[in-house]
Amino acid sequence: MKKSKILLGIIVLLVAVLLTTACKVKESANEYDYLVLVNKYTQLPNDWEKNVKLVETKNAWDEDIKVEKEAFEQYKKFKEDVEKDLKKFKTTIELDSTYRSVKEQQELWDEWSKDPEKGPDYVKKFVAVPGYSEHHTGLAIDICLKKDGELVYDNDKMIAEKEIFSKIHAKLADYGFILRYPKDREDSTGYTYEPWHLRYIGDKDIAKEIMEKNITFEEYLDSVEDLDNNHSAAIYRIEKTLQEYFKGTYGDKIKSSRFNITKIYTKEEADKDDTLKDLKLGEKDLAFEVEYQVQPSNDKNIKELTVPDGEYNKELGWVTNIQRLGVLKYDSKTNKYSIKEFGTGW
16 A cells, blocks of 8 residues: 555656656747847847847936846846956946847938938948847847946947956856957958947857857857757858858859848658658758848849849848748768758748
């Protein structure tokens, strides 16, 4: 009788553990990816803004701003810790610019485009295209300094504070942050050195790897081999390979291209899809859906690049709203990816 009760108790305990684990898996599956990539070429995921959890706070000028909830909690801990090292400089760190919605970015774009002192050329060169700013994520935090009671926010003056920022950068990874735009890495990030631009990625081990190796976020994503379990790395690899594919296809007919990877198929999903199953995808191949844009190098190429489903946006100077189904093929001999198929719109 006692053995039966003990056995029943063990079974109940096992069921409880399994249910708890299942709940945790379900809960984590609903969370967004803190490793999300948004840059000049990769667009904010379509569903990001409706899912991101934001909290309100104030910046250095007492203006209302918003930050992603977990990023803000870690920032407060980071601020308290790093300011112990900044006491001898009589310096604290303060918030400057954080979350900006795609709508707000569009309004900024429109306003500055009409500004007689700035204008469209200035905006295209210095303002992030709506949908392609990392500030849309709520995970990007621009800080400024408060030194001897005075705010230091001019870019050149902050860059000159090398010793202070070395102290700040040294502790970023301890709280899941990285320096998003390191010095002399514009070739990788698309942006010049910004010592004030911090990015929360959540995973402290990954943050430490990036900071200790002095690599960019893009370089980290490019180094990930297990794309099945790293969605952001998969998106980056697809986007990078598409960039190379477009250069080979269009050559000097385009200046640049931008992508929004809207879906990546699992092998199981691809095997069940009538269009994809005939391609017989390998274990490391990736089928994907993408919305993309291309920037013609001159007016002569607009008609050729504006395929049936594309639209030429004269204000932006881009052909937009093109949708395609593609396959990223893995070559085990070279350990590289290439575009195997790039079909018609879905």
